[in-house]
Amino acid sequence: MTASITDVARAVGVSASTVSRALRGRPGVSDEVREQIAAAAASLGYTASRSASSLASGRTLTIGVVAPFVGRWFFGTVLDAAENEFGAAGYDVLLYNLGSPEARKRFFTKMPVRKRVDAVLSLLVHDEDEADALRSLRVPLATFWTAPRPGFTVVGIDDRAAAQSAVRHLVNLGHRRIGMIGGTSGPLHWTTPVERRQGYLDVLADAGIPHDPALETDGGYTVEGGERAMTELLAAPRPPTAVFAQSDEMAMGALRALRLHRLKAPDDMSVIGLDGHELAEVLGLTTIAQPVAGQGTEAARLLLRQLEEPDAASPGHVQVPTRLILRDTTAPPQPRGPQ
Amino acid sequence: MTASITDVARAVGVSASTVSRALRGRPGVSDEVREQIAAAAASLGYTASRSASSLASGRTLTIGVVAPFVGRWFFGTVLDAAENEFGAAGYDVLLYNLGSPEARKRFFTKMPVRKRVDAVLSLLVHDEDEADALRSLRVPLATFWTAPRPGFTVVGIDDRAAAQSAVRHLVNLGHRRIGMIGGTSGPLHWTTPVERRQGYLDVLADAGIPHDPALETDGGYTVEGGERAMTELLAAPRPPTAVFAQSDEMAMGALRALRLHRLKAPDDMSVIGLDGHELAEVLGLTTIAQPVAGQGTEAARLLLRQLEEPDAASPGHVQVPTRLILRDTTAPPQPRGPQ
DNA sequence: TTTGGTTGCGCAAGCGTTTGCGTTCATATT
DNA sequence: AATATGAACGCAAACGCTTGCGCAACCAAA
Structure with missing residues (x-):
């Protein structure tokens, strides 16, 4: 041996x-x-032997990371950044990829991280049952993109403000008919879609633009959904001249729909996304970028700090800044747009 | 407690x-x-307690996965699929994200997986020293995209054949001046770039097309590199009418370069990629798709089988099929192309 | 009734560390 | 010279499980 x-x-x-x-x-x-x-x-x-030393010492030097769809750019990037931070601090990462409902159920009934990790970082949005299960581990906890939660350090962006920036950009360009491709929050505590919608409504109201519910569509936060949503908007009696997509992936779908209709952005329709997807640049998509990797790093650091000074108060809720990235899919409305 | x-x-x-x-x-x-x-x-x-039970039993029920750049679609997707497979079999996954040289060095000097995992799956391409370090763990090993290696189960595609399909598609469309955006294999045993280049040369020879070294460029397997490479090709005295990019990301960069030059695919230039990137569809990129998630699943299964039947011979080398996906960036050469 | 085999369970050793406490020995202090 | 002090180290008891072995109790066969 x-x-x-x-x-x-x-x-x-x-x-x-x-x-x-x-x-x-x-x-x-x-x-x-x-x-x-x-x-x-x-x-x-x-x-x-890690087994022996953690058995003897009680510390595992391991962090549990639970995430959905590690293959998606967004989650993969957060994970990547967090892992680097943990690794540099001497912690190993136990990964649980909980994309499917079965995997998720398996995780929360068997709780394989119990006695196995010193902290948990979750990229999932949890209901109260799951949150309780995690709290029962009695280790520092961190999560993302949700309202402040007792027992969790949560990091995210100011969704409402980010959406405001996006829509304000369109208004400043002179657009008055502005569509939105959004999503539903579902039964979970995922506040993002509602916050971003609120930001959209804020700016419309501010600019004195009446809200037309026909211009709000659901893209389900996927590329295909975005494509469907844009197709829907194009079929409206009076289509918008600009569209705010709540995520870059939906914006990409929207661009694809435009291409299929032989329309071009920004000539026939302005499109702005939100996320700062790595491929948004390739597509020339104007977007509001959030520091995705940065959020992973930030959450990891906060967790590590709690491990070093267990009695320090947990930071609760931290928000990182976003910024507008101008590219090629937004412009002032054309005199003769579609229709 | x-x-x-x-x-x-x-x-x-x-x-x-x-x-x-x-x-x-x-x-x-x-x-x-x-x-x-x-x-x-x-x-x-x-x-x-996992620590206690693995100390007592000698089995850890944990698989080590080492990967570079988990945030990149390609690796993230493989990881995602592999994790699902391991998780379903009751194994946990210890993730080591070894994108940076420091992280990589740290890993191979400290060998944190020793006595901690029952097997390791590596998405890295290793030199002999690293391979030896892994072999010293005396657990089943799997890796990707390299020539057969003693002690490792390796899964991948037939790179040469895949490249052949891509170039043959361009030839069949009638192209005679076909550029390539490739990469270098570096000091490692990463055979992909040379194999794909060989496939390119094979088809040219087959079609009786003389090989013009000026049409071979290095895109470093990144989006930016692809953009630079295409720019270079466009500046050539006699640019190609079609380009085979050895990866989808480079192809995306190439498309971006075309856009910046006010050129369009496929009208002014045909472009074909290789990988089957999820966003290739959004861009309408014609490509040779490899089953990325499929390879993660396959490798995971092979590893699990070895864990179940330790005496069964390791499968050595398995290759999964690829397929041509026709989309919108390839067409017959136009009578009056660029230049 | 005896024999032999099963089944169901407890005992205790062991897995490879960490850590509180005790011991030794050299050095500093009176 | 006697004593206190501290550094360097060893002892042994955990840590929470797994597993080989032993021992009853039971059932079937002889």
Whole structure:
């Protein structure tokens, strides 16, 4: 088998406790012995068994990350950034990919992270039952894109303000008929769609533009949904001259719909997204960018801080800034647009 | 603290060993007692400590997955699929995101997976030193997109054949000046760029088209690189009428370059990619699709099989099929193309 | 009734660490 | 010279499980 702590202890001629202390930089070991131990450990290829050490110490040096659809750019990017932060701090990451309802159910009934992680970072939006299950772990918790929650550190953007910036941009360009492609929040505590809609309504009201419910469509926060939604808007009696898509992926779908109708952005229709998707640049999509990786980093740091100073008050709720990125899909309305 | 196995043993009035056997479905426990134990465990919210059980049993029920850039669609998707497979089989996933050289070095010097995982799945391409380090773990190993390797199960596509299909498609459309945007394999054993280039050369030779080195450019397998490469091709004395990009991301960059030059695909230039990127559809990019998620699933399954039947011979090398997806960026050459 | 085989369970050792406490020994203090 | 002090280290008890073995109790076969 692989070398154990007693093997290196024997090699140096000291006790296992001394090896343990030496390797973890604890005091009580002379520099001379410390060096011998380090050398012996290296030559034996010794690595402490995480199982044994966490059993003995109670700390696992592991963070649980639960996420839906790791393959999607958005979640993958957050995960990527968070992992880097945890890894650099010496923590390992246990990943639970809970895209499917079965996986999610399995996770919350078996709770495989119990006694296995020192903290949990969740990219999911939880109902109260799930939140309670997580709280029962009694470890620091962090999550995203939701209203403040007891027991959780939550990070996100100011969705309402971000949407306002997007729509204001369209208004400033001179648009008066502005459509929206949004989504529903479902039964969960996912506040994003409602907040972004509110931002849209805010700006319309501010600009004295009457709200036309026919211009609000549901894109389900997917590319295909965005395509369907734009198709729907184009079929309206009086189509909009500009569209605010609540996410870049829906905006991409919308652009695709335009192409299929032989229309062009921004000549025939302005489109603005929200997210700052990496491929928005390729498409030349104007968007409100949120620091996606930045949010992963931020949440990870907050969690790490709580692990270092367990008594410090949890930060509760932090919001990161967004910014408008001007590209090629928005312009003043054309005298003769579609229809 | 949280409940331990002795707590539930005491609650039922049996020994800890019986609880252990009952909960893991081992024989030697009557149905009656088994049910009582299950009930007690549920009511106490008991979950076995993974640290303790793996220390005692030697099995960790954990798979190590090492990957670069989890945020990129390609790797994220493979990871996503693999995690689902592992999760369904009852294994947890320890993720190591080794995008940066520092993270990579840290990983291979500290080897945090030693004694911590039952197998490792790597999305990285390793040099021999790294491969040896992994082999020293003495667990089943799997990796991707490289030549067969002792000790590893490797899954991938037939890169050469896939490239052939792509270029053949362009030839069949009537193109004779066909550019390529490729990449270098670097010092590693990443065979993809050379294989795909070989496929390109194969078809040219087959069609009796002389090979013009000026039409081969390096796009570094990134969007920006693809953009630069296409710009370079457009500036050539005699630009190509069609371009084969070795990856979809480079093809997207190429399309962007075309747009910036006020050129259009396929009218002014045909472009074909390779990968089957999720957003290739949005862009209408013709491509050779490889089953990205499928490869993650496949590798995970092969690994799981090795864990179940340790003595079965490892499958060595498996190749999954690719297919041409016709979309809107390829067409016969126009009588008056660019130049 | 004895024998042999099963079934259901408990005992206790062991997995590889960490850590509180005790011991030794050298050095500093009176 | 006697004593206190601290550094360096070893001992042994956890940590919470798994598992080989032993021991009753039971049933079937002889």
